[in-house]
Amino acid sequence: MSRIVLIILASATFTFGQSIETIIQKGHELAVVAMAISPDSNYVATASRDKSAKLWELNSGREVRSFLGHQASVISLDFSHDGKHLITGGNDRTVKIWEVKTGKEILSVVLDDATGYNKQYGSGQERINDVAFDPQGRYFVTLGQMVHVWEFPGGKKIKSWMVAQGNRGAESLSLSKDGQWLAVGTDATVIVYRTKDWTPVHTIKPRAYSSCGGCFTDQVFSPDNQFIIKATKQEVVRYDLAQANPVTTFSKHIDDVTSVDVSANGKKILTATEKVITLYSDKGDSLFTINPQLAGEVTQARFSYSGKEVLVACDNNVVLIYDATTGKKIHELSGFLNHRDKGGLTYDPNSYWDSYIARYIRYKNNLLLSRDGKTLLKGKFGNKLKKWDIATGKTILEFIGHAKAPLCYQYSADGKKLLTGGGDGKLILWNAEKGDTLFTIQSYNEPVFDVHFNSDESQIISSSWDGSVKIHDAKTGKRLHFFELKEGSAYVSLLSKNDLYVFTATLGENTDKLQMREIDSKKIVRTFEGHTDVVASLVQSRDGKKLLSASWDGSIRLWDVATGLAEKKFTGHHGAVHVALFNNTESGIYSAGADRIIRFWDLNGKVVKTFDGHVAEITSLILTPDExxxxxxxxxxxxxxxxxxxxxxxxxxxxxxxxxxxxxxxxxxxxxxxxxxxxxxxxxxxxxxxxxxxxxxxxxxxxxxxxxxxxxxxxxxxxxxxxxTAPPPGIKIATLPGDDATQAEVLVRITNTGSSIESLKLFHNGKSIPIEKSKLALPTRKDESTTYRHTLTLVNGTNTITASAINKEKIESDPQSVDIVADHGGKSSVCYILAVGINQYKNPRMILNYAKPDAESFGKIVNEKGSLYKSLEVHTLYDEEASRTNMLKKLDELAGKIHQEDVFIFYYAGHGSMVDNQFFFIPTESSRLYDLSALQKEAIEASVLQDKLKNIKALKQLIIMDACQSGGSVELLATRGAAEEKAIAQLSRSAGIHVMASAGSEQFATEFAELGHGLFTYLLIKALQGDADGAPKDGKVTIYELKSYLDDQVPEMTQKMKGKPQYPYTFSRGQDFPVVIDKD
Structure with missing residues (x-):
């Protein structure tokens, strides 16, 4: 019998007190090959070649959790009838059952030689191609060359039989809704079994001659259990289960079929090929096709149980979601891994031809710690390397020079130089402190896998996918030695401590070797026999007598360099080991890899400590100098x-x-x-x-x-x-038609879930709108609900109304939205600008040089390029005019004339102050920046401005702040800076507006005489002049183009001018819209 691991859960009941998880929306890293929809249609499970299954919330698209434990691709999965369990099958010949609510593995079945396959049928390993739960919850079924039926939840085998002898096995498995029928698809044939006694009842063969041996076959039972629909390359046909007679033909020829499905009501049929999805009526008529226009292939398509959506799994690592009525794309299940810049490395891991190099490059993912222990460096940020400050998390330097992603890198011993090798075949030596290139060697035409200095840093050793190892002079770049490796490409290459030998770990089909070569003769003088898969990591002891290797075969080995013999083998990892290193005293070893657990071993091979927390394969480990x-x-x-x-x-x-x-x-x-x-x-x-x-x-x-x-x-x-103690409030939103086409009545239902509710927030197209307090009654008791009604004036086009509530503990409900489309012609928009610039302050020590010119220049550039508006009004307050009274009066005046369709931009250049977690705009009469009582009388606190902005009806609003603080120690300014950043973010969120601000206290809003402006406004004006017009260049500069430009250019320019990058505060809420347009 198979090897079974049953994991008993301590309790089947989980309360709200179970541990909360922090989930990063990563998405799958490799192809999504299968999906399952939960019975309530709220969740989707996906299986991927990245060795994981994931659970997604269908409505929000949020990734709920990952199911990690398979050591190879997960290729099939299914929900139990009650949605509480998920079964997964993988290419590791393992079936696992998980508790959906917690992600805990409760059962694991490993198909090994003991299943009887080898004994009965000779050589080869048994596969798992499909898995399924019994709809009645009694058993589960696995399919490969054989069908195995297993008791659930115990895991005891009930029945087994052969269906498709050979390496590939049968392809697909289906169970009828009533659990009375089991169908297996293989080689254009479907075999139907009666589950009562597991006897075959029908064998549905191709109706015409088929030359397609081994072609994929899929099938699905109708919801009423009366029919089965069979899909092959030849045809898609519905058969009755009583006699297995063909009833309806949906397609007479379908190339590269990947799946077939039927809607829950039986009214629609869904077929997928590698490129196209087709929906049919139950009468056989084609309704429409969906062509995702993918670079990859479609692997599967499924209806949601509600029948409202069609989900499409793809080779491009995502799931696309379409409206089942219109065929329009409405959403996708993806994460940041699916949108990363690959740095020009376009190898497709799902392609047969690219899969090897794609896999090797994937694991080149190292980190470097600076000599002072204050910064980290990593490549693969597109074609850049980034260095970031550990203490702040912010990038402080970028290394730009490789045409394709940097894959390997090393600091010099003093940390002043950086050596890198890239996917473009280049070796680059950098000034590590400034990011300048010292010299470049175009050494290879293929990616560089490894690069290192020799012991005195006079030479550079490197290896490439092209199968060669080279040694260059580190001062001139001249090539000194060339090794052509017959064994395959060197994934790792390293010079011995005495610089006389080269260690190489080579790649090749069944020839992965770890060897030592003498440099002058190029001859192999040692072969370290033992590893059976790729050696991913090599480290020498300080005296050069020992060599530590980590391998994808799951082991770490410690070698005696003099003899080439292993002194110790460390085993215990499940799957590949990607990295191993000595601790600082060389009395122990840290290792990590595919099983996501870091282990610390003593030199006797005993695991002393483990570190568990990663949810992806670990590729890099670093010890700080103080350990x-x-x-x-x-x-x-x-x-x-x-x-x-x-x-x-x-x-x-x-x-x-x-x-x-x-x-x-x-x-x-x-x-x-x-x-x-x-x-x-x-x-x-x-x-x-x-x-x-x-x-x-x-x-x-x-x-x-x-x-x-x-x-x-x-x-x-x-x-x-x-x-x-304080669960978030419940919220629901709906709308009713208003008295005319320009209005709607918004109804918001607020529920007290156990914590007092403090406030309600309402947004129109992202912009906060005032709540009529006389109409608002918040629920005071647990489970009590109240309804707030609000009459809203609509703008032409789509109106998105969003509501959320906040409790006393400042926990907010998940925002709920509803869309209303209005078509009443609309009005042309007017752009209103209020530009405030204050050079002159009552306190002479607060006088600035460029605040007023900055405000004047901003108003001028928008006025010159504001032709997209019906008209443009620029209102200004400079120096002595910019008092607290005048600023608030002007905002009230504008609130009386600005309409919803208009645009409002508030530009402020002057002092800002952060005191007691409150941010203040400093008018001209203020004389003390950090006296709270004085500021409350003389200055404008951010929440006051926030209320004024709510009363301005324009749905499109932008605040630009070039505010600076002065005085105080660096430490005090840093503390104020963090609080200031949060205050500005809260202003953006609460008012539902876009805010772009210079870093005032933490990094100083700096004035440079050579620029004639504050640096932030200098770049802002360049952006509005057209520099921020991104692809496609259309003459417009939008909010998000402006934000992206400032986020990029401010740190780059401050790095050049100050030697230290500054980062603006940019927070966006509400709609994107063009700020200026170039008439030329």
Missing amino acids: KMLISHSLDGVTKFWDLDTGKEFFEHIHFGEREWMVKNPEGYFNGTDGARQYIHFVNGLKTYSVDQFFHEFYRPDLLPKIFQSRGNNNLKGIQGKLN
């Missing part, structure tokens, strides 16, 4: 920081592509870029929560400094604790 912290990095872009004293993770840093990043501690507190928050959310059981629901309490721009001060030990109440 107090371990840094690990995985394929999904997550870098974790572990306290070695406690063995606990105290924070993680996540890169989401080239620009976005986030840091987070285990309690759920976070900091990061505005765009990063779309890729992270929280899950409790099956309930998902967006990060923004916890923004008020858990967004902490000062998170990392506080973590390092406390070493992760704090008394912060985590998200789990908040949810237990």
